[in-house]
Amino acid sequence: MGEFYIAWVVHEAEFNPDSEIRVKVRHTRAHFDICYNGDLLAASPSLLELHREDYRRLHSDEEVHRGASCEVWPRLAKPFEQFMTQLVPPPTESTGDLHSYLYPASFILEARVDESGNIRPQIREVLSRQEFWPPGDSIESAFIKPHLSPLLDTNPKIYSSRQIQVLTHTSALLPSRVLVDGATYFFKAWSGRETGYYELQAYTKIRADDAANSPLLADARISRLHGLVIDDPNDVLQHFAVDPNGEENHPPHSRLVGLLLTDIDSDGTLAELGAWSDRTNEDRLRWAQQIRHAVGRLHAAGVVWGDAKPENVLVDMAGDAWLVDFGGSYTRGWVDEDKRETVDGDLQGLQRIDKWLAKWSLKPVDRPNHRPKGGRGLAVDGAV
Known part of the structure; x- marks a missing residue:
C-alpha cells in the first residue's frame, strides 16, 4: 500500500524488551505514531514474546538493525494499514499545498489485543496543531542567523508554504517537485542540522558569483537556490501550545522550513x-x-x-x-x-x-542488463 511510508522506528536506548516500540508512518495528508507496548500486549503470550523478540532485534548492533528493518518494520505497521486509511482526512481545496503537508493531521495509535488474541488498532490521542511542533528553525535562532543573514542579503525570493503547490512526492512521500509563480522547483525541507548551515553558506557564494560581472559558474551544471520557504509568525504561532495563564509560550519569529532549488528533470x-x-x-x-x-x-x-x-x-x-x-x-x-x-x-x-x-x-559482461522496477506495498525507509 504505497500511500503510506514507514519513516523510522524508535525504542528506548536502555535495554528493556517490554518497553515501547514506536513506528513513525508518513502519509501525504497525515502522520501516524504507532505504539507497541509490552504491558498492553501481555494479554496474548505469543504477541508479547514476538514484541520482545522484535525489541531484541532492533536493539542489537547497527548491522543487525538494518537487516531487521526490512522484516520488522513492515510487520509492525501491517495491522494498522486499514485503520490508518480510515483516519486519513479527505482531500480539500488546500490539500495540494505545501502547508497542508508540513502541518498534517497527526495521530498516536496503539496496539491492543482483541478477544481472538490478534492486534486491535486503537487511537491513543489525536494531536491538535497546538501539540504538533512546527518544522524548520526560527530565522532569529542564534544557530541559524549567522548563516542565513548573508544569504538574505543576496535578496532571494521568499515564499510561505501556503503559496507553494506540491506537484510530486518522492518514494518516501516527501514533497519533491513544487510549483510557485508559474515555475517549478525542487523542494528541500530544512534539516536544521550542521549540513543545512553549510549549504546556506555554499548557496550564498554561488548566488554572489551568479551576480558577478563575469560569473565563473555560468556554464556549470549545478543545483542553484531559487528561493526560501519561510512561514511567518501568524502561521507558526498556531502550532505552539497556548499557555493557560495567558502568557506567551512560543517564539514570535518566522521559521525557515525549506529551500527551492533547481528542478532537474532527472x-x-x-x-x-x-x-x-x-x-x-x-x-x-x-x-x-x-x-x-x-x-x-x-x-x-x-x-x-x-x-x-x-x-x-x-x-x-x-x-x-x-x-x-x-x-x-x-x-x-x-x-x-x-x-x-x-x-x-x-x-x-x-x-x-x-x-x-x-x-x-x-566490465561490460558483469553489468546488469535491466534496471530494477519499483514494487508496490507499504514502503520502508531504505536503511539497508
Whole structure:
C-alpha cells in the first residue's frame, strides 16, 4: 500500500524488551505514531514474546538493525494499514499545498489485543496543531542567523508554504517537485542540522558569483537556490501550545522550513545509472568530464562541493551530469574524514568517481542488463 511510508522506528536506548516500540508512518495528508507496548500486549503470550523478540532485534548492533528493518518494520505497521486509511482526512481545496503537508493531521495509535488474541488498532490521542511542533528553525535562532543573514542579503525570493503547490512526492512521500509563480522547483525541507548551515553558506557564494560581472559558474551544471520557504509568525504561532495563564509560550519569529532549488528533470543518480548496460562507455566518459568541469568551476568561485560521490550527481533526461547537495559532510569510501569539506576532499572524491566509472566501462559482461522496477506495498525507509 504505497500511500503510506514507514519513516523510522524508535525504542528506548536502555535495554528493556517490554518497553515501547514506536513506528513513525508518513502519509501525504497525515502522520501516524504507532505504539507497541509490552504491558498492553501481555494479554496474548505469543504477541508479547514476538514484541520482545522484535525489541531484541532492533536493539542489537547497527548491522543487525538494518537487516531487521526490512522484516520488522513492515510487520509492525501491517495491522494498522486499514485503520490508518480510515483516519486519513479527505482531500480539500488546500490539500495540494505545501502547508497542508508540513502541518498534517497527526495521530498516536496503539496496539491492543482483541478477544481472538490478534492486534486491535486503537487511537491513543489525536494531536491538535497546538501539540504538533512546527518544522524548520526560527530565522532569529542564534544557530541559524549567522548563516542565513548573508544569504538574505543576496535578496532571494521568499515564499510561505501556503503559496507553494506540491506537484510530486518522492518514494518516501516527501514533497519533491513544487510549483510557485508559474515555475517549478525542487523542494528541500530544512534539516536544521550542521549540513543545512553549510549549504546556506555554499548557496550564498554561488548566488554572489551568479551576480558577478563575469560569473565563473555560468556554464556549470549545478543545483542553484531559487528561493526560501519561510512561514511567518501568524502561521507558526498556531502550532505552539497556548499557555493557560495567558502568557506567551512560543517564539514570535518566522521559521525557515525549506529551500527551492533547481528542478532537474532527472533520469536518476549517477550511482543508479553508471553500472547499467544501457549506458555506453562514451556516457561514462562524458559524465566524468562534466563532473570535473563543474567541480573546477566551483573551486574557482570559492565553493567546495563537500560530499563528492555518485549519489550526489543527477543525470538529466538529455544524459548530462549535474552536481547536487551542497550540504557538506563526507561519505566513507569516497572522501576521507580528514579531507571532509575541503578542496582536497573534492579532488579525492573526483578521482574515486573516475575509477568507479572506469570499472564499469571495463566490465561490460558483469553489468546488469535491466534496471530494477519499483514494487508496490507499504514502503520502508531504505536503511539497508
